[in-house]
Amino acid sequence: MPKTPSTKKCRTHGEAVKQGICFNTSVGQHILKNPLIINGMLDKAALRSTDTVLEIGPGTGNMTVKIMEKVKKVIACEIDPRMSAELQKRVQGTPLQRKLHLIVGDVLKLDALPFFDVCIANLPYQISSPIVFKLLLHRPFFRCAVLMFQREFAERLVAKPGEKLYCRLSLNTQLLARVDLLMKVGKNNFKPPPKVESSVVRIEPRNPPPPVNFTEWDGLVRIAFIRKNKMLTSSFTTKSVLDMLEKNYRIHCSVNNKIIPSDFCIKSLVSSLLLEIKFNTKRARTMDTDDFLQLLHIFNSNGIHFA
Known part of the structure; x- marks a missing residue:
């Protein structure tokens, strides 16, 4: 058959x-x-x-x-x-x-x-x-x-x-x-x-690994890639992101005995830092690891954390 x-x-x-x-x-x-x-x-x-x-x-x-x-x-x-x-x-x-x-x-x-x-x-x-x-x-x-x-x-x-x-x-x-x-x-x-x-x-x-806190890094990258075609200023100034960043900022200041000014505005701080390194108009889809390392460094060094 x-x-x-x-x-x-x-x-x-x-x-x-x-x-x-x-x-x-x-x-x-x-x-x-x-x-x-x-x-x-x-x-x-x-x-x-x-x-x-x-x-x-x-x-x-x-x-x-x-x-x-x-x-x-x-x-x-x-x-x-x-x-x-x-x-x-x-x-x-x-x-x-x-x-x-x-x-x-x-x-x-x-x-x-x-x-x-x-x-x-x-x-x-x-x-x-x-x-x-x-x-x-x-x-x-x-x-x-x-x-x-x-x-x-x-x-x-x-x-x-x-x-x-x-x-x-x-x-x-x-x-x-x-x-x-x-x-x-x-x-x-x-x-x-x-x-x-x-x-x-x-x-x-990579051995040794890059000197970065991966939890912080991933928190930053997650926000940037929610809408990878949007400008960073737009991605980092939504209400939910700003609420999270302000909460983390206040915890950072409390732990480090840093006084927060009465007129403090997290949105202004985020926007000014992005403008300082000329990243305000950058989009996640075009940024490499060095770009994100620079972005994480300026945020962290100014008390803004993602973990």
Whole structure:
């Protein structure tokens, strides 16, 4: 009987059921099956025999096994106990078994990530942003991360000022790391295929990090990018923003025993500082990290805080 598309689909599904594996795409289970892509990611990570590698979402272990062949230890974080069992079964009784340390659970719920030199992951795309910042705020510093993302997310990470996809994510990531787009990956390299195209990104933390309070920085950037095409004067003088800044200013003055004049006006202070550094007509979409560092410095040095 000829293999029609429907019979082929049934056969494939039958094999999956027989193996006891049913991928849950709602939590991002799209297994990377192309060995060329896997090898390419490992090459870009420049692994060393002494490395400890953190892999997030190892699935059935297609990439995990290849990593273990090159390094001292792999810490694999997997949320799905079924996948964890498949991975353990895959290396059981082999020389690779002693190299695997498996953490079953949600990596985002870990109080702290374990020590690692390199992170490699085909990430569930819905946790992309929180994972990036959990990694970048992790200490001690790791050497690099090679990560698979949804293509548009990856392009946002590397977007430059003035480009359409440039956003708060771009700015925050580039403050803390050097980010490079490595390769595009089509849907058919996964099983089951996702609905979107993917890309691989290499992230290398800046060490030492920039001398900035990240909570303060992110508070400032969040306000500027609420409407990234508006002038900064407009973004920083809305009633809700001014109310928050005045509250923080009064706390700052109280803590530092500074007297606030009776005619104090937070709007006038904010506007004058923006004018002083000629940023009043600038727009967030065209500003780079140096611009925002300058803006945060003049605000903080005049008692205006965002945390």
